[in-house]
Amino acid sequence: MSSRPKHAEASLRQAMDHVPQGIAVFDNGLRLLASNQRYNTLLALPEALIKPGTPLFDIALYLGDRGDLGPGDPARLAIERINLLTAAPTTVTQRLGTGGQTLEFHSSRLPDGGLVIAFSDVTARVKAERELERMNQSLEGRVEERTADLTRVNAELEIARAKADAANHDKTRFLAAASHDLLQPLNAARLYTSTLIERSKSTGLAELANSIEASLTAVEDIMSALLDISRIDSGALRPAPAPVNARDLLKKIEVEFGPMARERNITLKIVPTRATVIVDKMLVGRIVQNLVSNAIKYTPQGGKVLVGLRRRGSRMRLDVIDTGIGFNRDQHRLLFAEFSRLERGARMAQGLGLGLSIVQRLVAALGLTLELDSVEGRGSRFSLFLPATRTMRAPDDIGSAPSETNFGTMDLKILCVDNERAILEAMEGLLSHWGCDVRTALSLKQIDRERLLEGWYPDLVLMDYHLDQTSGLDAVEWLRHNVGGHLPAALVTADRSPAVRALAEERGIAVVTKPVKPAALRAAISGLANQTRSINKKPA
Known part of the structure; x- marks a missing residue:
């Protein structure tokens, strides 16, 4: 099996550790699922309390014993603290840390009953707010002095804003680079689950398969939403x-x-x-x-x-x-x-x-x-x-999806190319279940080396965009040059940028976004198959 899911998990862990805030995620039983390095450092927790499965109460009790939660019975303080964090869908609280710094906590309940806690050291901000309040109290009669102070504060805020903007752009660039690796294992999981759903119909596994599909869809929606918000806010x-x-x-x-x-x-x-x-x-x-x-x-x-x-x-x-x-x-x-x-x-x-x-x-x-x-x-x-316009005619949409169809067995020869073996295995399982004759390859070199196309002409090709040594668009052009210029093709990619979609449309290549949805995939295959039939009907 591919090591890419582990690589995606490592990428996500590295991303969390680069976030300046401390972050911890707890399940619906308020047991620790994961935390980043900043969380562990700011709270100065011992190794035993940062392991997955640690109850939130144990962490709060440790902080109460240490005096972080103020004077009083540690158990009572721990319970009060947990109630404060979980009483509402979202909460914002502040308290002093072990070093006297001010920590601001943001907690949010998850739909499944879990809890996300994010916090950061806001000592500088709180100090600036208190200083500003003190200056405002003596504003009368000190206009000139206040003007100088405000000029200085504004300069500091401008520097802070510039740093924040830079950090936001860095975050956007990281998300863009990481999105492909993060979506790849999710794509494979969606394909495997689609096959499981179809094969488990009218069995006791059907409900379980649909539950897995719903969970994967929720993860996909969250990731897509966060990536969209990041791109919009950064002006990308x-x-x-x-x-x-x-x-x-x-x-x-x-x-x-x-x-x-x-x-x-x-x-x-x-x-x-x-x-x-x-x-x-x-x-x-x-x-x-x-x-x-x-x-x-x-x-x-x-x-x-x-x-x-x-x-x-x-x-x-x-x-x-x-x-x-x-x-x-x-x-x-x-x-x-x-x-x-x-x-x-x-x-x-x-x-x-x-x-x-x-x-x-x-x-x-x-x-x-x-x-x-x-x-x-x-x-x-x-x-x-x-x-709207009445004078300009829109060009035909090459990659538009046809009307939805309830397919029976699909008698098609399909070539799948992707640099992830897990995705190929999942795609082959799904397409074979639909009645397709499927051949898969990790690269153009494998196609050429193993002579996969000798005596076998594909009706269409499903091509990944990010291949190891070339782009999927160039790979489709190579295939068309070698096996036929009218080979229908779809680009299967996690890259949702307008530039990639425009390049694909210029070359008459449909686009299917990852994680692949079975309905969208079947619609795309139907459209490509219709292209093949139209070509075959043309007189020589």
């Missing part, structure tokens, strides 16, 4: 508006969310349209994905979700309407707050409350307008206003 996203057929945006929504809606017994209706809008297709697609996902999650079984466009003057209004739980006007601001969820919504679906926060950031970054209207208990309407 560069919108590239262009004429787009609105039907292509809506078709992808139908393919991606159709299975999810049917599983929840919800009617998802996509209204056909011929409109052309001028937008960044990927970023607006991300907005609509989040809105539709939320609509389905928070609509009870038997409900309806409608997605469609209406012309409003020089703009098109894209509506996502549901018959879900709704909300009142006083809750509007709470909807878009990070890690904030309405109580009834939290009971209906898992999540961290990041979806609408990302929507708000993307809407602001693209300069668009988002309206919302809702009646508690009856449903909601989110409306995104998009620039």
Whole structure:
């Protein structure tokens, strides 16, 4: 098996140790799952108390014995401290450390009942705040002196802001570099789980397989959300508006969310349209994905979700309407707050409350307008206003997904190329279960060395983007040159940048993002197979 999952775990551990805050994660029994080096250093904990499985009470009791929690009975102080950290979904507290420094603790309850604690040394900030308060108390009659002090403080704050901006950019660059390694093992796990789900239907393992799938989906959603927020906040996203057929945006929504809606017994209706809008297709697609996902999650079984466009003057209004739980006007601001969820919504679906926060950031970054209207208990309407055009025709979307189809056995020859053996094994298992004749390779050299294509012509190729010695795009060009210029291909990648997608579309290559979703993969394969059939029907 590949060592990449271990490498991803090591990368994540290294990332945590580079974060300036102390971080610890506890399970729903308040037992330690993991902590970073900063956490252990700031609290000066002994080795025995930083091992996974250590109860939070043991840690608090040790701090109480040491005097960190103040005078009194250590056990009572420990219990009071734990109650304070867990009493609300989020808490912010301060206390003195062993060295007299001021520590600020942020605690958040996880959807499964676990707990995340992050803290940092805010001595300098608290000292500056107290100093500023002292200066303000004697402001009258000391305007000139205060002006000099404020000038000095502002200079210090500017330096601190510049350092914070630099740290934020460093974080973004690290996340971009690490995202591929972090998503690779998750992608393999999703593929294995998809095969397990299909093979365990009508067996006692079906429920377990679906639970694993749900957990992996939750991890994927969290990672994607955090990466999106990081890219938006750092300014790494560069919108590239262009004429787009609105039907292509809506078709992808139908393919991606159709299975999810049917599983929840919800009617998802996509209204056909011929409109052309001028937008960044990927970023607006991300907005609509989040809105539709939320609509389905928070609509009870038997409900309806409608997605469609209406012309409003020089703009098109894209509506996502549901018959879900709704909300009142006083809750509007709470909807878009990070890690904030309405109580009834939290009971209906898992999540961290990041979806609408990302929507708000993307809407602001693209300069668009988002309206919302809702009646508690009856449903909601989110409306995104998009620039429209009557004079410009959008180009055909080469990589657009076809209508969702319920496939039977797929009689296709598929070549899979990926530099991760675990992903190849998982992909081969899934595709073989679908009735495909699959051959796999880690590189172009292996294809050439083992003569994998002798006497065997693939109907299509699924190609990883990050290969060891070349890019997936160049590898597809090599295959087309050697086995046929019309070879349909899809780029399977964790890189979601517009640049990679644009390069793929220029070469007529579809894009499937990792972690791979079975419905999206089957839709992409169907589209590529249709290309093969169209080519074969052409007269010589």
